[in-house]
Amino acid sequence: MKRIVLLLTPTHTAALCASNQGVRPLAHFNHDAAGRASLAQFSLAQQHGLFYVLTDLGEEDFQQEVIPHLTRQDQQRLIARKLEQRYRGTTYRYGRVLQQAGQQDQLQLSALLNEAPLDALISTLLTANCAIAGVYSVALLTENLLKKLRLDRPHLLIMSRSTPETLRQSYFVDSTLQFSRLGHLDVTPNLLAQAQGIIEQAHRARQYLTTMRVLARDEVLPVWALFDVSMSQALRQIAANSDVGGDELTLDLQVDLAFLQQKLQLPSGGLSWLDVLLAALLQLNVPNQYAPPAVLRLARSRQLARRIKFCAFAIVALAAILLGLALWQGQKIQAQWPSLQQQIEHETQQLAALQPLSQRIDPVHMQAAVQLYQRDLANWPSATEAAQRFSQVLTPFSQLQLINFQWQTGTAGLLASTDPTLPLRAQQIKVTLRASPLATEQQAWQQIEQLLAQLQRWPNAKVALMPSPTEARTSASADDAAESAAPWPMDFVLQLTLANPPPEAQ
Template identity: 30%
Template sequence: MAEPALLFITSDRLVAYRWRRGQVAREGAFAADEPGRRAFAAYAAGVARRGRTAWLLADLVEEDFRFDTVPHVLGPGRSALLERKLEQLYRSTPFRHAEIREREQEGRRDDRVLFSALTNPHWIAPWVELLTQYKIPLRGIYSVPLVSRRIAKLVPDNELLLITWERDAGVRQTYFKNGHVSFSRLSPLAVGLPMAAGLSLAGDPPSVGDAQLTPTVLKEAARTIQYLQSLSLLPAGRPLPVVIVCSARDKQALGEQLQNTARVRYAYLDIGELAARLQYRGPLPDSDCTALLLHVLAKGRLPNQYATAQHRHYHALGKTRRFARAAVLVAGFGLLLEAGLDLWRAVHLSRQAEALSAQLQRLDHQYRALHATLPQTPPSAAEMRRAVLSLRTLSQASPMPLEVLGSLGQTLAQFPGLQVNHLTWQITSRPDRVQDDLLPAAASPGPQATGRGPTLYRVVQLQGEVRPFHLNDRETLKQVEALQAELIRRGMSVEPIELPLDLRPQVALRGELGVPDAPRRATFALKIVQTAGP
C-alpha cells in the first residue's frame, strides 16, 4: 500500500510529510501564494501517480469551539438536527464538526454537544481544491486541538491545560476537561524554512531554541490562565495542571522560569518518552510536536472531522473499489473452493466406480464359474426365467372363476330338475360382444403399467335340459325362469339364449295333424355375466 501523504496546514503554508513504519519525514513546504500553489500542484501530481491517500491536519488561529444542548434523538434525525445547528452557527464555512459529549442528568436530559469549525475556509479551500483536481483520495480534515486528545489522555488529570509547539504554526494551548476539548488558542511562533519561490526543499529545519519558545510560553500561559479564571473554568480548591510537551533542554529552561502557584501547577512531558509511549520511531531533535501529532493521526486512523462528503468523494470511491476487489477475491476463492470440492467428489466417485466395476467383474466371474458347474438342461436359463415370469404374471393377473362358478353351483343345487350339459366361461371387456371380443382367462392381460385398465366381466355360457320332461312346457319354462330369478338375486346378469319353449312373437309355432310327434328334449341355454373388476 502506498505511503500516505500527511499535509500540515497553517495560515501561511502547507508542509507535506510522508508516514512509513512509525516515522514521519518532511517532503517539502509550500507557501500560501500563487508560486507555492503551483509548486504544490506538481507535488500533488506525483501523489496522484503513486496512488497515495492524503490526510490534512490544520493548525489555525481561526478555529472556534462552542458548547450547546440539543434534544436527545437517535438515528437519521440526530444527524439532521446536528447539521441544522451547524448551519446556524457556522454558515460561512463548510469545515465544521459536531461531537456529542454527554447527556444531561436532569430535565429533558438533552445531549450536550461540542460544535467546532475552521471559520476561515480561505486558508484550506485552495489546497483541498488542488487535491480534488488531481483526484487524490482525501481521508479527512483534522485539527490539532482535536487530535491532541490522544496526548491528553496519557495524563492522569481530568482537567489540564496542554501546551504544545508546532514549528510551522506556533504554541498551541488546549484546555481539556474529562478528556474533551473545552477551549483552545494558538499563539503564532513560526520559524520554519523561508519560502523560496513558494517552495522550500525537504529536510529538517533548525531548532527554534529556548530563546524564543520559553518567553512565548511564559507570556501566553499566563494569558490563558487569566482567561480561564474569568470564565470560572479553573478547578475549585486545587491548582490547574499545566502540562508542557518539550525536550529535555527546553524543560530545563522552562523549569527555571515557571513557578508553581496556588492556582497553577506546571508539569512536563518529555517528548522522547511521549514518542515511546505513542510508538513513534523517528528522531525528535527538539520540542516540535508536529511529527507526533501526524503520527497519532495516521496510526490511530481517526474518523474524519471537518471534510465534507464532496471533499472525500475519491476516498469513498477508493473504498468502494477496494470493497469490490475484496468481494471479487472472496467470490473467486469461493469458486475455487467449490471447484476443488467438485474435483475431490469426482475423484472419490471415480474411485467408487472403479471399485464397483471390479466387484461386478468378480461377481460375473463367480456367476460364470457357478453356471459352468450346473447340469445341462434342454431349455436355456433365459427361457426358464421367461417362463417363470410369465407364470407369475398369469397367476397374479388372471381372475379365477371360482366366485362365479361357486355361486352358480349353489344356485343349481336348488333346482334338482335342471341338468347341466355344457358350461364355458370367459373374460371380456365387452360382454355384449362375447363372440368378437373374448379375452380367454389363460391369456388375459396382466396389471397395467400406468393408469387404470378397462372393466372386465366374467361371462358364463350354461347349456342344459329339464329332466324328467313330461311334455309340460309351462312347468318346464317355469323352472328355467326360477333359475334366472335366483341368479339375478345373487348379483348376476342373465340373458336367455335358448328356452324350452320359445314364446317370442317373431318365432312361429308349427305342427302337423296326423303325424306322430318326434321325441322332444326340454333344453335351455343361458348367458350369465358378472363383473370381474378392472
C-alpha cells in the same frame, strides 16, 4: 496506497508521511503563487495516494451545548440545524455528541472560520484528481487522544507547536475541549528565551481562565508541554533556575511520548508531539471532521473499487479452490471406479440369485412372520433390564451380597433347556444372597423380609424363598453338638416370577 498528510498552517503547507522513525517530510509549500504551483505538481505526481488534511489554524471556533437525547436520525438532524444556525455560510463545520447524561446529550460544535487557505488546498487536490480521506484539526485530534487515554483530570492545559513560530494552547475539562488558540512564538536562536516565552504564555492562559471564572484563584492548573527533546531540556533549565510554577501551575515540562505511544497502541518511533499526532491520525481510523461529503466522494469511490476488486479476487480464489477440490474428487472417483464396478456386478449377481427365491415366498407366511415379530419378538423380555431393575432394589440392603443371578423366560416348551411349565414370555429370576459376616442372624433375616416385601410390590410378581445349601448342611449336622450354632456363611435363595402382562396392558 500511499498515505500522505498535508499539514496546513498559517504560513505554509507541509507534506508529511509516517515511517518507523517518525514523521518524514516530503515537500514544503508556501501560501503564494509559486507554492500553489509546486503543490499542484506534487499532487499530480502523487495522484494515486490518499491525502489527509490536518489543519493547525488560529481561526477555529468551539462551542458546547446541551440537547435532549434523541434517536440517531433525529440527533443528526438536530446537529445539522444547530450548525446551520451558528455557522451559517461556513463550509467546514463539525458537530458531535460527546457524552450522554441521563435524558440529555452534551453536544460539541466547531468550525474553521478562515476558509481561504483550506479552499485553495482542497481545490488543488481535486483538480489533480486526488482522493481526500478527510479534513482534521490538531485541537480536535488532541481531544480524541485524551478521550482514549481516559485521564482523570478535571482541568488540563496542553501547550504544543507544529511550526517553530507558533504555539497552540488547548484547554480541556474532563478531557473535553473548551477552547484552543494559536499564538505567536518569537523564533530566536536562544532556546532558553523560547522556553521562557512558553512559560509566560502558560501564566497568561492561567490568568485568562481565572478572569473568565473558569478556574478559582486558588485552583492549580496542570500544564502539559509537548515539544521536542531540545525544547524539553530548555524548559527544565528555566524551571530549575526560577520558580516558574508557583502555586498556580503544575508544569509537566515533557510528557513521556513513548508512554503515550504505548498507551494508545501506536508504533514506537519519533520524538515529537507531531509524530504522535500523525501516527494516531493514520493508525486509529479517526473519522472525518471538517470535509464536506462532496470532497470525500473520490476517496469513497476508490475505496469501493478496492473492495470490489478484493471481493472479485476472493471469488476467483474460492472458485479455483472449489475447482481443485472437484478435480481431486473426480480423480479419486476415477481411481475407485474399477472396485465400484466389481461391487455393482457382485450385488447384481446376488439379486439375480434371490429372484427365484422371492418367487417361492408365500405372502401369507411372510405376513405371519411379521405378526410373530411384532407380537412376541419385538417385546421379548431382556435379561439386562431385569438385572438392572433387581440391582436397584438390592442396593439399600448393605448386609446382603449377591452371589448368583439366574434368569430365564418362558418359551412354552419350545426349548428343552427352559422350564416347560413357565408361561410364554414370563420371566423367572433366581438369585442367591449371602449375609455379611458382620451381621447377626436376626439382622440377616430382617433384611431378607424387607427385600421380599419390596419385590412383592412389582406388578405381576410372585416371590418365594427357596431352600438354600446352608439349610441343607444344617439339617444334616443337627445331631452333631459341635455344629449346633448357626452356620456361616448364611445363604438365601429367592425365586422371583414375573408373569407376562396381557396384550391390553402392553
